Amino acid sequence: MITLDRIGKRYGRRGPWVLRDLDLAVEAGEVVVATGGNGSGKSTLLRVAAGVSAPTTGRVRRPASIGYLPERFPSGVRMSARDYLRHMAAVRGVPARWDLVDRLGIVGDLTAPLATLSKGNTQKVALVQALQARDLLVLDEPWSGLDVVAAAALTDLLAGSDAAVLLTDHHGHEVPGARTLELGTSAVGVVIELVRVGEAFDRLGGLAGVVEVDGTGDGARVRVEAAHSDRVLAEVLRLGCSVRSVRS
Known part of the structure; x- marks a missing residue:
């Protein structure tokens, strides 16, 4: 099982x-699906759970054998698929599962x-x-890009797994x-695109209602709770930022 105790990031x-202050326990054989809008922290939660990213506050207790599927698989891997699967199995100290190659089609x-x-x-x-x-198993959008047969096989594999499973999915697949x-129950309602942010960038995250700030060249993309959008807009203008667009 995995336990997350008062996690902050x-x-x-x-x-x-x-x-x-997120608390979560996933037992062996249990499947938990993390849901929420953009900026709600789903992928961040999965990275913390898998040990890819350390929490800012709180503690994670996780088992030894962890399988992590990022939302975007690294491109340009020169290793063959067969060698890659053998390597990852060896890293985890488990046998390579060639039966899964057949199950997923x-x-x-593979060479x-x-x-x-x-x-x-x-x-x-x-x-x-x-x-x-x-x-x-920590899986970020695992059904993405799969054909119908493979998607059904994955659902069966997860439903029958003895491992604790934490995943995200925006396609609406149902695991029994x-x-x-x-x-993020206070859903992010507005995205503000800024240009020429300059030294104000470090101050954007501290504004009331701001959920996430991403750097974009010399600008920033700011995700804001809808109730705070007018106040945040006024503040970023006061800080000297230029607004490119505002969308909900």
Whole structure:
């Protein structure tokens, strides 16, 4: 199982809190689906759970054998799919699961560089490397890019897994018995695109109602709770920023 105790996460000393005082326990054999709008912290939660990112506050207790599927699988991997799966199994100290290759219907030359596979087959290889783990599966949008047969097979695999499973999914797939964890109940209603932010960037995350700040060249993309959007707009103008667009 995995336990997250009062987890908080922010990026930078003055950045906005993406997660705050979050408690979660996922038992072995249980599936939890994290839901929420853009900026609610779903991917951040998964990175913290998998140990890819350290929490700013709180503590995580996780098992030894963890399989992590990021939302975007690294491109340009020169290793062959077969060697990659063998390598990841060896890293985790588990046998390679060639049965999963058949279950998900991976086609193509598994001895060719992974970067030469189609997007769908690359996603299947990425899933296999994660599903080989014994104790905890952390999967960010695992159904993305899968064909109908593979998507159904994945649902069955997750429903029958003995591992604790934490995942995100915006496609609406239903895993029997899964429970939902809703993040960011105060949904982000407005996205403000800024240009020529300059030194004001470090102050944006501290504004009331700001949920997330992303740098974009010399500008920034600011996600704001709808109730605070007018106040934030006035403040960024006072700070000397130029507003490119405002959208809900």
